Amino acid sequence: MSAIHRVRLPTGARVIVEIGHEVEPAEVLANRRVAGEGTILPISTRLRRSPAAAAEHLVARPGALLEAGEPIASDGRGREVVVPEACLFLGYDLDDGSALIAPLGTAEPVIGHVRGRVTGISAEAIEIEVPGAVMSGVGGIGGAVHGELMLAVSAPADELRATAIDVNAAGRILVGGSRASGEAMTRARAIGAAGIVLGGVLDKELRDFETAQARRREVGAPHGDFAVLMLEGFGKVALDGALFGWFAAHDGHMASLFGADARLYVYEAEPPPARRVLPRPGDRVLAHRRPFAGGSGRLERILDGLRATPSGVATRAALVRFDDGRSAIVPLANLEATESFDGA
Amino acid sequence: MTSSVTGAELALLVDVGSAWSKAGVIGRSRGAWRLVAHAAQPTAWGARELHRALVDQLEASGDRRLSGRFDDLLRGANRIECHSPQRQGRLAIVAVSRELSGGAARRAAESAGWQTGPLVSLDDGRSLAERLRVLQLAEVDAWLAVGGFDEGASPRALECAAILAAARRPGSAPVIWAGSARLAEEVVGLFEEGAATSVPNARPDARRDEAGPLRAHLEELLRSLLVDDETSHLAPVTLPRAVGALATESALGILAVDIGARSAVRVLATPAGQTTVRVSASGGLSGVVLVPGAAGRVVRLAGEVGDEGTVADVLQTQRAHPATLPYLAEELAAIQAATRVAIAALLEDASPGPVDLLVGCGRSLAAAPRPAEAMRMLLDGARPIGVTQVAVDAAGVLGPLGSLEGDELREGLRLLADDLLVPLGTAVVTRGGEPGQLAMRVTVHRAGWPTPAPIAVRVGQVQVVALPRGSEAELSIEPGPGVSLGASRRSPRVRAMASGGAVGLVLDGRGIPIATPRRGDDRRAMQAAWADAIAREERTG
Numbered sequence: 001m002s003a004i005h006r007v008r009l010p011t012g013a014r015v016i017v018e019i020g021h022e023v024e025p026a027e028v029l030a031n032r033r034v035a036g037e038g039t040i041l042p043i044s045t046r047l048r049r050s051p052a053a054a055a056e057h058l059v060a061r062p063g064a065l066l067e068a069g070e071p072i073a074s075d076g077r078g079r080e081v082v083v084p085e086a087c088l089f090l091g092y093d094l095d096d097g098s099a100l101i102a103p104l105g106t107a108e109p110v111i112g113h114v115r116g117r118v119t120g121i122s123a124e125a126i127e128i129e130v131p132g133a134v135m136s137g138v139g140g141i142g143g144a145v146h147g148e149l150m151l152a153v154s155a156p157a158d159e160l161r162a163t164a165i166d167v168n169a170a171g172r173i174l175v176g177g178s179r180a181s182g183e184a185m186t187r188a189r190a191i192g193a194a195g196i197v198l199g200g201v202l203d204k205e206l207r208d209f210e211t212a213q214a215r216r217r218e219v220g221a222p223h224g225d226f227a228v229l230m231l232e233g234f235g236k237v238a239l240d241g242a243l244f245g246w247f248a249a250h251d252g253h254m255a256s257l258f259g260a261d262a263r264l265y266v267y268e269a270e271p272p273p274a275r276r277v278l279p280r281p282g283d284r285v286l287a288h289r290r291p292f293a294g295g296s297g298r299l300e301r302i303l304d305g306l307r308a309t310p311s312g313v314a315t316r317a318a319l320v321r322f323d324d325g326r327s328a329i330v331p332l333a334n335l336e337a338t339e340s341f342d343g344a
Numbered sequence: 345m346t347s348s349v350t351g352a353e354l355a356l357l358v359d360v361g362s363a364w365s366k367a368g369v370i371g372r373s374r375g376a377w378r379l380v381a382h383a384a385q386p387t388a389w390g391a392r393e394l395h396r397a398l399v400d401q402l403e404a405s406g407d408r409r410l411s412g413r414f415d416d417l418l419r420g421a422n423r424i425e426c427h428s429p430q431r432q433g434r435l436a437i438v439a440v441s442r443e444l445s446g447g448a449a450r451r452a453a454e455s456a457g458w459q460t461g462p463l464v465s466l467d468d469g470r471s472l473a474e475r476l477r478v479l480q481l482a483e484v485d486a487w488l489a490v491g492g493f494d495e496g497a498s499p500r501a502l503e504c505a506a507i508l509a510a511a512r513r514p515g516s517a518p519v520i521w522a523g524s525a526r527l528a529e530e531v532v533g534l535f536e537e538g539a540a541t542s543v544p545n546a547r548p549d550a551r552r553d554e555a556g557p558l559r560a561h562l563e564e565l566l567r568s569l570l571v572d573d574e575t576s577h578l579a580p581v582t583l584p585r586a587v588g589a590l591a592t593e594s595a596l597g598i599l600a601v602d603i604g605a606r607s608a609v610r611v612l613a614t615p616a617g618q619t620t621v622r623v624s625a626s627g628g629l630s631g632v633v634l635v636p637g638a639a640g641r642v643v644r645l646a647g648e649v650g651d652e653g654t655v656a657d658v659l660q661t662q663r664a665h666p667a668t669l670p671y672l673a674e675e676l677a678a679i680q681a682a683t684r685v686a687i688a689a690l691l692e693d694a695s696p697g698p699v700d701l702l703v704g705c706g707r708s709l710a711a712a713p714r715p716a717e718a719m720r721m722l723l724d725g726a727r728p729i730g731v732t733q734v735a736v737d738a739a740g741v742l743g744p745l746g747s748l749e750g751d752e753l754r755e756g757l758r759l760l761a762d763d764l765l766v767p768l769g770t771a772v773v774t775r776g777g778e779p780g781q782l783a784m785r786v787t788v789h790r791a792g793w794p795t796p797a798p799i800a801v802r803v804g805q806v807q808v809v810a811l812p813r814g815s816e817a818e819l820s821i822e823p824g825p826g827v828s829l830g831a832s833r834r835s836p837r838v839r840a841m842a843s844g845g846a847v848g849l850v851l852d853g854r855g856i857p858i859a860t861p862r863r864g865d866d867r868r869a870m871q872a873a874w875a876d877a878i879a880r881e882e883r884t885g
Contacts (some may be wrong), residue, residue, distance in 0.1 A: 008483070010481060034477070036472070063534045091503040093504075094499070123513060139660065202653055202657060203656040203660045208657075233664055276387055289669070292671070311669075311676035312713030312714060313670065313711075316397075322781050341439070
């Protein structure tokens with residue numbers, strides 16, 4: 001099984017890999033030079049003209065990339081202003097006759113964060129064929145990270161507790177269960193974990209954690225990337241039992257997690273248990289929305305006609321026997337059929 | 345429509361939404377065209393399942409002589425369809441100010457149907473490198489640069505355009521400059537030939553937003569980008585056409601609001617045929633959670649729905665699984681409050697003023713379990729001042745009908761007149777007055793009924809009078825001191841006709857906007873009293 005991952009390239013990036021190249025998650029695929037903060041470059045005084053007159057002699061236009069020593073203005077009579085270092089020309093101030101330029105810093109690497117084979121290169125992106133399984137979640141935060149998967153709870157409905165996170169988590173992507181508190185996320189981050197994969201998370205705790213991370217960055221705290229991915233929903237939502245079994249079977253596999261894109265690649269992995277809408281009697285099902293969110297069970301039968309939920313919404317519904325022993329009538333729209341997982 | 349329908353005696357109206365699909369079957373019954381079956385389901389279930397649900401309904405309740413033939417009849421029926429756009433145009437904005445020029449640009453873009461991507465501004469707290477990185481990584485269908493007033497040639501505005509020129513890959517998506525007119529030529533010159541277009545400034549001076557030309561340009565650009573989509577069947581196009589035709593046919597001023605899973609549409613149509621449309625690409629229920637402070641607003645509006653954290657989870661779940669349904673009463677209450685937030689957001693940039701008919705479309709409004717809930721969402725969200733009939737497009741037929749051509753559309757509206765909309769009743773909404781003082785005194789005259797004593801409604805109060813569907817009443821309204829019904833008047837009394845519906849006549853003195861107590865307990869008690877008042881007649885009537 002494989003999936004195509006697209007690494008978007010910023011303008012001006014210099015690609016250093018070729019098609020067919022086998023790349024590792026931390027490998028540099030391209031280099032780019034990042035613009036620093038803007039600085040002022042006097043133009044009119046050097047041309048010995050008024051600011052308005054000097055504007056007529058600009059030879060570059062705002063937005064242009066200039067190499068060191070390249071002229072930015074020239075009066076055609078020998079007087080010219082050159083840029084001292086490679087920079088972006090951002091604007092010209094008609095009041096004081098100066099140019100706003102942003103010097104380009106040293107080259108920064110563009111990293112793909114995935115392992116695989118380069119299958120395509122264009123000006124916009126590098127495409128990499130990733131040997132493994134890909135899954136998408138319903139939300140996430142953080143950038144791109146990679147590390148070994150590590151099962152951190154013993155059951156899909158368990159909460160990932162801060163006390164369960166120790167130094168073994170460093171550099172790994174933890175697979176939690178139904179929720180991780182803000183404290184657990186902070187501890188995982190502090191101990192050096194690469195990320196966390198969860199069934200659900202309380203939106204407020206996730207936002208608070210995100211805000212705390214942003215503040216850390218603002219005050220210049222040392223940081224590596226850290227990502228969180230929610231696969232099922234928001235609130236306390238267990239992972240589907242079959243999916244949890246799949247994660248257990250792939251404990252220790254290398255994975256790449258893209259938090260903000262809510263995507264996870266797991267290498268050398270079988271496809272995760274498939275899902276489909278409109279389950280049929282006998283199907284294993286996963287429920288969404290409270291009070292059954294994250295509950296797995298078997299669909300016993302689809303009821304005739306429309307049924308009213310406690311909220312009063314009349315809809316097609318099914319009788320579900322959940323794994324925890326409960327039986328309930330659940331809107332069919334809130335159920336997904338899930339494939340069972342027999343283990344690797 | 346008639347000629348195409350008569351052969352099979354059935355026609356199928358289908359609205360394929362981004363999360364839910366709705367279908368109605370119209371058939372000839374005793375010489376009249378009526379809605380004979382209706383089904384709604386998650387779009388992901390597919391057309392075959394929708395067809396099966398309709399056939400099951402027809403077999404259960406249709407003409408028994410046709411039993412066993414409905415499958416074939418439906419397959420041969422004329423299919424009249426609209427659908428949500430397959431994809432949305434994405435646009436990045438570069439602005440001098442996040443709130444001022446950036447805000448005006450974002451509103452114009454969203455109201456033209458665009459989904460706005462990154463907004464980079466010179467006051468966003470990012471470093472220059474971060475701004476460039478955000479723009480360089482943006483995958484968009486167009487770029488919009490704004491800033492500066494028309495009188496000046498602000499270097500900051502030019503800097504915005506320069507940042508965009510530095511970040512954008514030549515030959516990629518088109519650029520629109522809607523900033524300082526004096527900089528237009530210079531800005532267009534920053535990009536390769538033909539890449540940038542200048543339109544009139546969306547904020548020509550500090551006091552004015554003039555987003556009309558920008559919005560028109562963006563609408564045209566979006567149409568050209570989405571050329572693969574058959575625009576005559578796109579719901580944001582068909583709904584306004586149907587509402588416009590309905591306004592002309594009925595000689596009523598109509599405001600229709602469609603709150604979908606992903607996007608929202610507002611249509612204001614006059615009897616003279618003028619139609620004003622606003623499409624908000626992310627104004628649907630999924631987008632509510634992205635509005636800053638949305639969970640708090642929902643808590644304040646909804647009463648007993650839990651704390652902000654719980655509501656934030658409900659809203660996020662709605663975004664993550666838009667085709668699922670609220671199972672618990674408090675979840676439904678939160679979603680309905682979110683719908684009110686979405687309606688208010690859709691109307692915030694232009695108050696429509698008094699209208700004759702307010703129509704609610706979209707699942708959360710049209711399929712509300714109880715009519716009183718739909719009435720409350722519409723009244724609280726839109727606050728239609730004056731005397732307004734209120735109805736919902738319960739069967740979701742307006743959108744599909746709007747895909748018909750002119751004469752066919754008018755004929756379709758006429759043929760379906762009785763089943764087109766479900767009337768909820770009439771609302772009388774006042775503005776102004778002092779809390780606790782008289783908002784209005786209303787006398788309800790119904791032909792053949794004794795005239796009851798006038799009903800006094802105080803500011804902050806809402807009362808409902810039974811007025812069933814099909815009945816009419818003449819209202820004599822005497823507004824209280826300092827209270828307005830939205831139109832200037834010479835007489836101390838206003839006379840108006842009210843038509844009945846599933847809820848009745850709602851006398852709403854809560855003001856515009858609705859003022860609620862600061863204390864949580866008081867606010868919840870008041871919300872519960874209002875909900876109870878609006879639902880009371882529905883229960884007893």
